[in-house]
Amino acid sequence: MAPEQANNFGGVTHLADLYALGCIAYQMFTGAVPFDAEEVMPILIAHMSRAPEPPRQRNSAIPAELETVILKLLAKQPEARVQSCRELAAILSSIRLRLPS
Secondary structure, three states: OOHHHHHOHHHOOOHHHHHHHHHHHHHHHHOOOOOOOOOHHHHHHHHHHOOOOOHHHHOOOOOHHHHHHHHHHOOOOHHHOOOOHHHHHHHHHHHHHHOOO
16 A cells, blocks of 8 residues: 555545555565565555565565665655656566666
8 A cells, every 4th residue: 555545535546556566576586575474554654654665685686776766666655656667667678778688
């Protein structure tokens, strides 16, 4: 759940979906969710207040540029996130082109 969903559900925009995509990307590349706990409330609080462990600390094979994108998707403030799927696609395409074959 994006931080703004827990704080003010009325202010939720498409950027909450991009946050969710960041959570999925984090799990896909690290094998772990950004925040985990036995109870739901500590997880919600972590999503609102804590920075996730950098993905490269869990998987050093992740390119630094991809880690930056994942962390930007997980930004607490919606305006600090990637702003659209189109923007995200352009960023990921650019990264892919620079990766070795």
